[in-house]
Amino acid sequence: TALTGLGAPAGTRILGPLIKSQMLYQLSYRHIYALCYLQLYYYTSRCKNCQYTFLKILRRNSPRRALPSCQIQHSAYNNILVKDKTVKGTGNMETLGSLRRTNYCGEVSLSMAGQEMTVCGSIARARDKGGIIFADLRDTTGILQLVFDEDTPKDVFAKAESLKSEYVVICRGKLRERAAKTDKIATGDVELYVSELRILSEAQTTPFELRDEINVNDDLRLRYRYLDLRRPSMHEPIVLRSKIMQIIRNYFCENHFTEIETPTLIKSTPEGARDYLVPSRVQPGHFYALPQSPQLYKQILMLSGFDRYFQLAHCYRDEDLRADRQPEFTQVDEEMSFVSEDDIMTLNEGLIKRLWKEMLNVDVETPFYRMPWDEAMGRFGSDKPDTRFGLEIQDVTEVFKGTEFKPFAAVLAAGGTIRAINAKGLADKLSRKNIDKLGEVAKTYGAKGLAYSRLTAEGTSSSFEKFLTDAEKAALYAALNAETGDVLLLVSDTDWVKACTALGQVRLDIARKHGLIDPDKFNFLWVVDFPLFEYSEQEGRWMAMHHPFTLPKAEDLDKVESDPGACHAVAYDIVLNGVEMGGGSMRINDPALQDRMFHALGFTEEKARESFGFLMDAYKFGAPPHGGMAYGLDRMVMLMLKKDSIRDVIAFPKVQNAGEPMSGAPDVVDEQQLKDLSIALTLKD
Numbered sequence: 001t002a003l004t005g006l007g008a009p010a011g012t013r014i015l016g017p018l019i020k021s022q023m024l025y026q027l028s029y030r031h032i033y034a035l036c037y038l039q040l041y042y043y044t045s046r047c048k049n050c051q052y053t054f055l056k057i058l059r060r061n062s063p064r065r066a067l068p069s070c071q072i073q074h075s076a077y078n079n080i081l082v083k084d085k086t087v088k089g090t091g092n093m094e095t096l097g098s099l100r101r102t103n104y105c106g107e108v109s110l111s112m113a114g115q116e117m118t119v120c121g122s123i124a125r126a127r128d129k130g131g132i133i134f135a136d137l138r139d140t141t142g143i144l145q146l147v148f149d150e151d152t153p154k155d156v157f158a159k160a161e162s163l164k165s166e167y168v169v170i171c172r173g174k175l176r177e178r179a180a181k182t183d184k185i186a187t188g189d190v191e192l193y194v195s196e197l198r199i200l201s202e203a204q205t206t207p208f209e210l211r212d213e214i215n216v217n218d219d220l221r222l223r224y225r226y227l228d229l230r231r232p233s234m235h236e237p238i239v240l241r242s243k244i245m246q247i248i249r250n251y252f253c254e255n256h257f258t259e260i261e262t263p264t265l266i267k268s269t270p271e272g273a274r275d276y277l278v279p280s281r282v283q284p285g286h287f288y289a290l291p292q293s294p295q296l297y298k299q300i301l302m303l304s305g306f307d308r309y310f311q312l313a314h315c316y317r318d319e320d321l322r323a324d325r326q327p328e329f330t331q332v333d334e335e336m337s338f339v340s341e342d343d344i345m346t347l348n349e350g351l352i353k354r355l356w357k358e359m360l361n362v363d364v365e366t367p368f369y370r371m372p373w374d375e376a377m378g379r380f381g382s383d384k385p386d387t388r389f390g391l392e393i394q395d396v397t398e399v400f401k402g403t404e405f406k407p408f409a410a411v412l413a414a415g416g417t418i419r420a421i422n423a424k425g426l427a428d429k430l431s432r433k434n435i436d437k438l439g440e441v442a443k444t445y446g447a448k449g450l451a452y453s454r455l456t457a458e459g460t461s462s463s464f465e466k467f468l469t470d471a472e473k474a475a476l477y478a479a480l481n482a483e484t485g486d487v488l489l490l491v492s493d494t495d496w497v498k499a500c501t502a503l504g505q506v507r508l509d510i511a512r513k514h515g516l517i518d519p520d521k522f523n524f525l526w527v528v529d530f531p532l533f534e535y536s537e538q539e540g541r542w543m544a545m546h547h548p549f550t551l552p553k554a555e556d557l558d559k560v561e562s563d564p565g566a567c568h569a570v571a572y573d574i575v576l577n578g579v580e581m582g583g584g585s586m587r588i589n590d591p592a593l594q595d596r597m598f599h600a601l602g603f604t605e606e607k608a609r610e611s612f613g614f615l616m617d618a619y620k621f622g623a624p625p626h627g628g629m630a631y632g633l634d635r636m637v638m639l640m641l642k643k644d645s646i647r648d649v650i651a652f653p654k655v656q657n658a659g660e661p662m663s664g665a666p667d668v669v670d671e672q673q674l675k676d677l678s679i680a681l682t683l684k685d
Contacts, residue, residue, distance in 0.1 A: 003312070019025070040677055061349070073599050083216075093199055093201060096198065099171075099196070100117070102117045102119075103141070104119070104139055104141040104142075105121055105137055105143055105144035105187065106140075106141030106144070106187060108192075109187070110189040110192070113176055115175050116172065116174055116175075117172070118170065118172045119192060120137075120169065120170035121137050121168070123135050123137060123138070123163050123165055123166060123167045123169060124137070126165065128161060131149065132148065133147070133148040133161065133163070135147070135163050136185075136513070136624075137169070144187050145190075145192070146171060147191050147194065148194055152194065152195070155215065163202065163311050165205075166203035167201065167203055168200045169198060170197075171192070171198070172194070172196040173193045174192070176190065176325070177191075178191045182450050185439075186279060186431045206224075206227055207227070208498075210231050212231055212232055212439060216228075219661060222653075222662060227455060234648070235676065236653055237641050237649045238649070240359065240637070240640075240641060242650055244355060244636070244640070245312060248351065248354055251354055256307065257309060257310045258309055259310055260301060260311055261313075261592070262291070263286040264290060264291060264314065266290075266291050266296075266297075267288070269287075269296070269611045271605075273317040273318065275290065275316075276289065276316045276317075277289055279679060281676055281677050284677075290315075290316035292317050293315050293331060293630060294331075294333050295547060296615055298333060298628060299335065299549065299626065300618055302335055302337045302624060303619070303622075303623050308334075308335070310334040310335075312333075313630075318658075321655070321656050324635055324638065326634065326650065326653055327654055327658050328654070330632075330633040330634060332632075333628070335626060335627070336627060338626075341528075341570055341572060341624070342583065345368075345370075345572060348366055352366075352524065353541060356640070359407050360521060360640065364522065369386070369526070370529075371525050371527050376495055377501070378395065378500060380392065380393065380507070381500040381502070381504015381507060382578070384527065384573065385525070385575065385578065386523070388518050388524045391421050391422075391511060392421065393500055393503050393663040394420055394479065394480060395417050396418050396479050397412065399472060399475045400418055400472065401575070402466070404469075405467040406467075406563075407451075407492060408464075408492050411494055414494045415494065416495070417496040418490060418499075419490070419492075419496070420490040420503075421489050421572070422482060422486050422487070423489060424485075425485045425486065426485075426486070426487050427455060427463040428485070430454065432454070435450070435487070435489075438450055438510070443503050444505070445501050445505045446493070446495075446498045446501065447491045447493065447502035450491060450502075450506065451463050452488060452489050453476075453482075454488075455484050455485065455488070456485070469575060491503050491506075496614075522576060522661045523577055525575050526572050526573065526574055527571070527572065528571070529553070530568065530571040531567065531568035532550065532552050532560075532569040541601070542602070543601065544601060546569060548598060548601055548603075549615075550586075550588070551586040551587055553568045561599060570586040571583070571585035572585065574631075582630055582632065582636070583631020584627065584628050585627060586626075587626050587627055590619075591619040591620060591623075594619065634646040634650055637649040
């Protein structure tokens with residue numbers, strides 16, 4: 001009926017509905033085919049005002065005239081659903097119509113050649129070779145090459161000529177073997193010969209190229225994070241992170257854990273890092289805190305009869321950022337009742353074994369070595385030792401007993417220690433200038449200086465050997481197995497932990513700069529038997545090294561108040577390649593012992609009850625022995641995928657000032673919002 005006025009025979013049928021108003025129609029390609037069959041002439045015209053594109057329908061041989069302006073009222077069709085109609089835009093944008101995805105780009109293979117399929121995604125690159133057009137279609141699984149040539153339907157080829165990077169399309173065609181194969185993409189053996197193409201969305205030129213082999217300013221990448229995440233090297237870690245989370249959930253569920261969500265608006269408690277605070281509107285002057293961890297709630301869950309709990313918890317800490325730390329992060333949190341620390345470590349070794357096998361096809365040997373904290377600090381100068389290389393710290397205090405070298409003698413007289421490492425075979429790489437830089441590293445971590453001896457074929461250069469006796473030099477060389485080509489580095493201090501920490505950082509600096517670390521190794525270990533307390537010079541009191549609910553070792557129970565520095569905890573950290581991946585402890589379930597811990601930490605009874613009263617009350621009604629641990633999921637994924645920063649495995653990370661460049665958070669709020677919260681700002685201009 002719509003075409004009868006244009007001269008079409010009465011009763012003519014077409015494939016789809018038309019919208020008619022003063023001879024102007026908004027049509028799809030299917031409708032155009034119908035018009036051609038009726039021998040009607042058509043051309044497109046774009047409205048100068050509204051940028052709609054229309055088809056002018058004429059009899060054949062009628063004169064072609066441009067439309068000066070839109071001749072229909074848009075409201076006549078804006079809310080009408082028309083099958084396969086062209087959509088608002090430049091005239092090339094369309095709807096999905098009847099097309100629906102049948103395959104993902106990265107999941108097709110040569111064995112599927114000859115199959116008809118529909119794929120969709122964004123154009124990564126388009127290349128017009130004159131008579132043949134190639135386009136790389138990218139979706140979340142990978143890239144598939146599209147092909148258009150002289151045998152492609154003319155309307156499809158015309159649209160293919162307009163394709164540009166980041167255009168969003170859906171297309172149907174036949175998968176075929178590529179004549180020129182490539183191993184640069186997973187689908188390099190095949191291509192899709194396109195028979196139908198729909199341009200769903202056009203795209204402006206991006207502010208940087210969306211490919212991996214580029215060097216782009218980080219600020220620009222983060223401002224356009226949604227574009228950066230389209231690059232395969234940024235997209236893949238987010239997808240793999242999701243798969244890791246699925247494996248974790250499956251593993252815990254198979255081991256009788258219950259996933260339980262704990263609150264994110266909680267009470268602020270002392271200890272730990274600085275809280276993020278949230279003001280309460282309904283209770284003016286009162287504040288919630290965002291959780292640094294679900295620690296108190298997961299212990300309460302054990303007292304609530306939930307035998308095994310886990311969750312992937314969002315946590316928040318208001319602290320300075322660094323490469324492996326963010327103000328908000330995801331924690332793989334777990335807690336178990338009626339277990340020992342051995343049970344917890346064994347179960348978590350099983351989790352690591354499954355993750356590395358399913359994600360990386362790496363067989364991890366278990367059980368992991370369990371290294372006491374004292375050993376980790378003494379051998380590696382760190383409570384998260386990297387054991388992929390040597391350069392271990394050695395205690396040479398006995399060598400210098402009775403020495404007349406004044407700096408060493410003064411330290412020993414004060415009950416101190418002398419520690420050393422032998423940078424074996426590195427004399428040709430560690431020049432005097434390089435050693436001076438290592439001295440600055442040692443000073444950064446508390447050492448007063450770095451003594452050295454550089455043994456070369458031309459002779460020995462040393463900062464201290466001229467003050468030693470021949471017997472002392474011989475004893476030192478023997479203790480360190482020193483040979484020509486070695487460099488000996490020594491630190492003395494009254495605090496053995498400080499001396500070892502400084503040398504530990506020197507050790508890492510040498511290894512990183514001189515290629516001593518095998519990047520393909522995954523060296524796991526447990527660090528156990530941590531100190532229960534550490535003394536804070538700033539606070540002037542003993543602080544819990546982990547948290548106030550950590551169980552002391554049985555042999556140290558009598559020392560909790562009398563000698564806190566000598567107490568050790570039933571605590572354990574899992575370490576991978578020098579990074580603490582997670583940690584936990586057994587918890588106190590005896591109310592009397594918990595009271596003693598609070599007393600040792602300087603809590604008055606009133607302060608303890610004010611901060612932890614609900615937990616203390618819960619203990620009175622029976623508490624099973626329990627313990628647990630938590631992993632930083634972001635850090636775990638970073639280590640698995642060998643990324644340099646956790647920002648690379650978080651979809652929308654924060655930067656150094658805790659801001660989020662894409663959205664502009666944090667931002668100011670209006671006066672009414674502050675008034676509703678009873679908050680007045682006192683910032684100075």
